[in-house]
Amino acid sequence: xxxRKILVVGNGMVGHHxxxxxxxxxxxxxxxxxxEEPRPAYDRVHLSEVFSGREPADLAMATRETYENWGVKAHxxxxxxxxxxxxxxxxxxxxxxxxYDKMVLATGSFPFVPPVKGADNKRCLVYRTIDDLGHIKxxxxxxxxxxVVGGGLLGLECANALRNLGLQTHVVEFAPGLMxxxxxxxxxxxxxxxxxxxxxxxxxxxxxxxxxxxxxxxxRMDFADESAxxxxxxxxxxxxRPRDQLARDSELAVGERGGIVVxxxxxxxxxxxxAIGECALFGGRIYGLVAPGYRMAEVVASQLAGQxxxxxxxxxxxTKLKLLGVDVGSIGDAHxxxxxxxxxxxxxxxxxxxxxxxxxxxGKTLLGAVLVGDCEDYDTxxxxxxxxxxxxxxxxxxxxxxxxxxxLLGAAALPMxxxxxxxxxxxxxxxxxxxxxxxxxxxxxxxxxxxxxxxGGCAAMLKNVVETELSARGVVVDKSICExxxxxxxxxxxxAQVGEIKTFQDMLGQHGSGRGxxxxxxxxxxxxxxxxxEHVLELPHVGLQDTNDTFLANMQKDGTYSVVPRVAxxxxxxxxxxxxxxxAKEYGLYTKIxxxxxxxxxxxxxxxxxxxxxxxxxxxxxxxxxxxxSLRTVKSCVGSTWCRYGVQDSxxxxxxLENRYKGLRSPHKLKSAVSGCTRECAEAQSKDFGxxxxxxxxxxxxxxxxxxxPRHADLFATDLDDETLIxxxxxxxxxYVRTADRxxxxxxxxxxxxxxxDYLREVIIDDSLGICAELxxxxxxxxxxxxxxxxxxxxxxxxxxxxRTFVNSDEEDSGVVFVQEREQIRPARAEEKIRLVAxxx
Amino acid sequence: MEAVKQDQWEVVCTRSDLVVNSGVxxxxxxxxxxxxxxxxxERKVYALGNRDPIGKANVMSRGIVGDLGGKLVxxxxxxxxxxxxxxxxxLEEEGVFIPCYDVQLDGDEVHVRAAG
Numbered sequence: 001x002x003x004r005k006i007l008v009v010g011n012g013m014v015g016h017h018x019x020x021x022x023x024x025x026x027x028x029x030x031x032x033x034x035x036e037e038p039r040p041a042y043d044r045v046h047l048s049e050v051f052s053g054r055e056p057a058d059l060a061m062a063t064r065e066t067y068e069n070w071g072v073k074a075h076x077x078x079x080x081x082x083x084x085x086x087x088x089x090x091x092x093x094x095x096x097x098x099x100y101d102k103m104v105l106a107t108g109s110f111p112f113v114p115p116v117k118g119a120d121n122k123r124c125l126v127y128r129t130i131d132d133l134g135h136i137k138x139x140x141x142x143x144x145x146x147x148v149v150g151g152g153l154l155g156l157e158c159a160n161a162l163r164n165l166g167l168q169t170h171v172v173e174f175a176p177g178l179m180x181x182x183x184x185x186x187x188x189x190x191x192x193x194x195x196x197x198x199x200x201x202x203x204x205x206x207x208x209x210x211x212x213x214x215x216x217x218x219x220r221m222d223f224a225d226e227s228a229x230x231x232x233x234x235x236x237x238x239x240x241r242p243r244d245q246l247a248r249d250s251e252l253a254v255g256e257r258g259g260i261v262v263x264x265x266x267x268x269x270x271x272x273x274x275a276i277g278e279c280a281l282f283g284g285r286i287y288g289l290v291a292p293g294y295r296m297a298e299v300v301a302s303q304l305a306g307q308x309x310x311x312x313x314x315x316x317x318x319t320k321l322k323l324l325g326v327d328v329g330s331i332g333d334a335h336x337x338x339x340x341x342x343x344x345x346x347x348x349x350x351x352x353x354x355x356x357x358x359x360x361x362x363g364k365t366l367l368g369a370v371l372v373g374d375c376e377d378y379d380t381x382x383x384x385x386x387x388x389x390x391x392x393x394x395x396x397x398x399x400x401x402x403x404x405x406x407x408l409l410g411a412a413a414l415p416m417x418x419x420x421x422x423x424x425x426x427x428x429x430x431x432x433x434x435x436x437x438x439x440x441x442x443x444x445x446x447x448x449x450x451x452x453x454x455x456g457g458c459a460a461m462l463k464n465v466v467e468t469e470l471s472a473r474g475v476v477v478d479k480s481i482c483e484x485x486x487x488x489x490x491x492x493x494x495x496a497q498v499g500e501i502k503t504f505q506d507m508l509g510q511h512g513s514g515r516g517x518x519x520x521x522x523x524x525x526x527x528x529x530x531x532x533x534e535h536v537l538e539l540p541h542v543g544l545q546d547t548n549d550t551f552l553a554n555m556q557k558d559g560t561y562s563v564v565p566r567v568a569x570x571x572x573x574x575x576x577x578x579x580x581x582x583x584a585k586e587y588g589l590y591t592k593i594x595x596x597x598x599x600x601x602x603x604x605x606x607x608x609x610x611x612x613x614x615x616x617x618x619x620x621x622x623x624x625x626x627x628x629x630s631l632r633t634v635k636s637c638v639g640s641t642w643c644r645y646g647v648q649d650s651x652x653x654x655x656x657l658e659n660r661y662k663g664l665r666s667p668h669k670l671k672s673a674v675s676g677c678t679r680e681c682a683e684a685q686s687k688d689f690g691x692x693x694x695x696x697x698x699x700x701x702x703x704x705x706x707x708x709x710p711r712h713a714d715l716f717a718t719d720l721d722d723e724t725l726i727x728x729x730x731x732x733x734x735x736y737v738r739t740a741d742r743x744x745x746x747x748x749x750x751x752x753x754x755x756x757x758d759y760l761r762e763v764i765i766d767d768s769l770g771i772c773a774e775l776x777x778x779x780x781x782x783x784x785x786x787x788x789x790x791x792x793x794x795x796x797x798x799x800x801x802x803x804r805t806f807v808n809s810d811e812e813d814s815g816v817v818f819v820q821e822r823e824q825i826r827p828a829r830a831e832e833k834i835r836l837v838a839x840x841x
Numbered sequence: 842m843e844a845v846k847q848d849q850w851e852v853v854c855t856r857s858d859l860v861v862n863s864g865v866x867x868x869x870x871x872x873x874x875x876x877x878x879x880x881x882x883e884r885k886v887y888a889l890g891n892r893d894p895i896g897k898a899n900v901m902s903r904g905i906v907g908d909l910g911g912k913l914v915x916x917x918x919x920x921x922x923x924x925x926x927x928x929x930x931x932l933e934e935e936g937v938f939i940p941c942y943d944v945q946l947d948g949d950e951v952h953v954r955a956a957g
Binding site: 517518804805816 | 909
C-alpha cells in the first residue's frame with residue numbers, strides 16, 4: 001500500500017494545528033499544505049498587539065523550516081482555485097495540480113462588509129490578516145479620525161488598534177448594544193460606559209446608508225436616521241463569513257447562509273473531504289473561535305491516524321477577554337433565554353462592574369453568566385457551568401462581593417474531565433497525569449502540559465488544582481532551602497532584611513540549625529551581598545562562597561581557572577585588546593571569545609590569578625563577575641552610531657546598563673542585551689532583560705533566556721525614555737532578587753508568579769504592592785557601594801594568602817598538565833597525562 | 842610502632858594559614874593534603890586527600906564545608922558530591938573514598954602525619 005496523500009487547503013491557525021496534530025500522531029502519511037498568504041500560519045488572535053509594539057514575525061506559529069523538519073510539503077502564496085473531485089485533484093491559481101487521497105479544507109473566513117454604497121473606497125478597509133494591518137497602518141498615517149464598523153468582539157479589538165495608532169476612534173454598530181452575542185443588555189451598557197470613558201465614541205443602532213467623500217474629513221457616513229459622521233478612514237469588522245467558494249464550486253453541501261456542512265466527524269458530503277475551523281458548518285452553526293477549530297483539527301487528525309472514534313460534539317463558546325483594557329466574560333446562555341431560568345444581577349456603577357448569573361429555576365444549575373469590569377469569578381463560574389456542579393444554596397454569593405470570603409469551588413470538587421485550560425485543552429486529568437509523570441511544581445506542570453500559557457486566564461485555577469493535588473498525595477511541598485533552614489530563599493531574604501542580619505553565623509544562630517552546607521551557604525552569601533554589598537572575601541563571608549566566588553574566577557575541569565575581565569557592552573579599545581593578548585601570552589593562557597562579547601582567558605593556576613589581575617587592573621580592566629550569580633554582560637549591536645539602520649545608540653545604553661548593574665548578586669546569573677533597531681542583532685529577546693530601540697525610545701523585554709530551555713522574553717513596555725527604562729529595570733531586578741528561589745532564572749520565576757506578566761506589570765509599572773520606592777532605593781544602595789572585587793583583593797595581603805596553591809610550598813599542582821592543540825593549550829586527557837608523566841620520568 | 846608513627850608527624854603551617862570554616866592545601870611528603878579548620882568542633886582540624894576521585898582533579902581543599910544529617914562534610918567544587926570529613930566516604934556514591942590523614946593542632950602549629 002502506498003503512503004496516503006493528505007492535502008490541507010488553508011494554513012491559518014486551525015490548518016496549522018491540524019498539521020501539527022497529525023505530525024504529532026506519528027502516522028505514515030504524506031502531507032501537503034497549500035496556503036493563500038505568502039507566509040506560514042500566524043496567531044490571528046493577538047493581531048492587534050502589532051500596534052502596541054509586537055513584531056509581526058513574533059506572531060508566527062510556524063516557519064517554512066518547521067514544515068521542512070516535519071517532512072511536510074508546504075506551498076505559500078498560490079491559493080487553490082478549483083477542486084476536481086472526480087480526479088481527486090486540486091488546481092492552484094498558478095496552474096499547479098496536486099492530488100489527494102484525503103483532503104482537509106481549512107479555508108477560514110473573510111470579514112463581512114455590509115453592502116453599503118461607497119464601501120469600496122480605498123480608505124475603507126478590513127481587519128483580518130497581517131497585510132490588512134499594513135494597510136490600516138499606512139492609511140492611519142494621514143488620518144485623525146477612524147471608525148470601526150462593528151461593535152462585536154473583533155470590532156472592539158480593532159477599535160483598540162486604531163486607538164493605539166493615535167486616532168480619535170469611533171465604533172458604529174447596527175444592533176442596539178455592543179457585543180450583543182455575548183452580553184445581555186446590562187452588561188452591554190456597562191461595557192459602553194467603560195469604553196466611552198476611554199475616549200472611544202460609541203454609536204449604536206446605526207444603519208449606514210452610504211459612504212461619500214467629504215471636504216472636512218476624507219469620508220462621511222450617512223445613517224438611516226439622517227445623522228452623519230465624518231471620518232478619515234473606516235475599518236469593517238462586522239463579523240465573519242465562511243470561505244466556502246471552493247466547496248460550492250465543487251458542489252459539496254453548503255449551508256443556506258454559507259459554511260461547508262460537516263458531520264460529527266467533520267466530514268463533508270464527500271467522504272474523502274473534511275472541513276474544519278471557521279469554514280465549517282456544524283449543527284447549523286459556525287464556530288468563530290479558535291478553540292473549537294482546534295478541536296475539529298484534532299478530531300480529523302485522530303481519524304486519519306486510525307482512531308475512528310474521535311468526534312466533534314460542538315463546543316462551548318464561553319469566552320473571557322480584555323477589550324480595550326476592560327475585562328469581559330460570557331458563559332453559556334448569557335441572555336437568560338432558557339425557559340424557566342432565573343437570574344441574579346449585581347451592578348456597581350461607581351466601580352463600573354456588572355455581573356449576572358443565570359440559573360435553572362431551582363437555582364441549582366448554572367446556565368450562563370455575564371461579567372463586565374471584573375472577571376475574577378469567571379474561572380469558578382465556568383467550572384460550575386461546564387461540569388454541572390450543584391450551586392451553593394445562595395448562588396448570588398458567587399458574584400456579590402461579600403465582606404468575607406466567597407464560597408470557594410475547591411479543585412477537589414472538579415471531575416477529571418473538567419477543562420482547566422481551554423486554550424490548550426488541558427483537563428484536570430491531564431494535570432494529574434503530568435504530576436504522576438514526575439512534575440512536582442506549578443512551573444513543571446505548565447512546561448509539560450502548556451496549561452495557562454495561552455491567554456493565561458486559568459492561572460489561578462491551575463495553581464489551585466496543582467496545589468490541591470500535590471497535598472492530596474501527601475506531597476508536602478517542602479520549600480525549605482535545605483536541612484539547615486526551614487525557609488525558602490524569599491523568606492530568608494526577608495528575615496535578613498528585616499532583622500538587618502549581616503553574617504551567615506547570625507542567620508544560622510537566629511533562624512537555622514547545624515553548620516550549614518554548600519546549598520545554604522552560597523545562597524545566604526548571595527542574599528548578604530544583595531542586601532549589604534560587602535566584599536565577598538571579607539572574613540565572615542569567605543567560607544560561604546562557591547569556589548568561583550572564592551577565587552573570583554571560573555574553575556575548569558582540571559582545577560585551573562579562567563579569567564574574564566569586564567568589557568562593558570562589548571566595546572574595547574585596541575590598547576586594551578593588546579593588554580589581554582600580552583597577559584595571555586605571558587601566562588600561556590588559552591583565549592576564546594565568549595557569547596557575551598568578552599574574552600575568556602583559560603588555564604590560570606590559582607596562585608597566578610592575583611598577578612594576572614594586577615596587570616589587568618593596571619591597564620584599566622575591572623572584574624567581569626563571570627564567576628558570580630550576578631549580572632554577566634549587556635551585549636549590544638553597533639547601533640545608530642555606525643549602523644545604517646540603527647535608530648538609537650545601543651552601545652551607549654548597553655554600557656550604561658552594564659555599569660549600573662555590574663556586581664549585583666542575584667539568585668542566578670543575569671544576562672542582558674541592547675539592540676539598536678528592530679532587526680535585533682544583539683538578540684535581546686533571549687535575555688533576562690532585553691532592550692530594543694524604537695524610533696520613540698526603547699522597548700523592554702523581560703524574562704527570556706537561552707541555555708537548556710530557551711525562552712523568548714516577553715514584551716513588557718514600549719517606547720520608554722532612558723529614565724523610565726532604567727527605573728523599570730531597577731524595580732524588576734530588585735523584585736526578582738528579593739523573591740526568586742535559589743538558582744531560579746527570571747523565566748521560571750515569572751512562570752511561578754501567579755498572574756505572570758500582567759502581575760509583574762502591576763507591581764513594576766502600577767506599583768500595586770507599594771514597594772517601588774523601596775526597590776529603587778535598594779538598587780541605588782547596591783549601585784552606590786560597587787567595588788571592583790579584584791582591585792580590592794590585590795591590595796589586601798590577607799585576602800591574597802588564600803590564593804596560594806600550597807600553604808607550605810611554592811611548587812605547582814603537578815596534576816595540571818597541558819598539551820597543545822590548534823596552537824593553544826588545553827588540559828591533557830587522562831591517557832595523555834599518563835604518557836607525559838611516564839616519559840618525563 | 843607508636844614511636845615510628847610519631848616520627849611521621851610533620852609541621853606544615855601555622856594556624857594563621859588556615860581559613861575558618863574552610864580549607865587550604867598543603868604538600869606533605871609529596872602528597873596534596875586538604876586541611877579544614879572548624880574551630881568550634883572538638884577536633885578543630887580535619888585532613889583529606891586533595892584529589893577529587895570523581896572529578897579527577899586536585900581541588901578538594903576548595904570545597905564548601907558544612908554538615909549533612911549530623912555528619913561533617915566537604916562538597917566537591919567540581920560536581921558537588923559530599924565527602925565525610927571524619928572518614929573520607931562519599932555520601933552519594935557508595936564505595937568512593939578520599940584518603941584521610943591524621944592532623945592536629947599543637948599550639949599555633951598544624952601537624953599532619955604523612956601516609957606511611
